Amino acid sequence: MAVDLGEFDHxxxxxxxxxxxxxxxxxxxxxxxxxxxPWLVFSVL
Structure with a gap:
């Protein structure tokens, strides 16, 4: 079964x-x- 991808060209x-x-x-x-x-800032403090 061939799939037609042409319908997705819109x-x-x-x-x-x-x-x-x-x-x-x-x-x-x-x-x-x-x-x-904020997590990085508070983990440094």
Whole structure:
């Protein structure tokens, strides 16, 4: 059975992937800024 990947050529798929990657990056930065950095600062004190 051949799979036709042509149905994923629509720009909406690129937008959805970009949105997901953007949210993941923002979540990573916020986690770093709100949890990792304060933990490092207080562990040094």
């Amino acid at each position: 720009p909406a798929w690129l937008t959805a992937a970009g949105t997901g990657i953007g949210y993941a990056l923002i979540l990573a930065v916020l986690t770093l800024a709100l949890f990792i950095v």
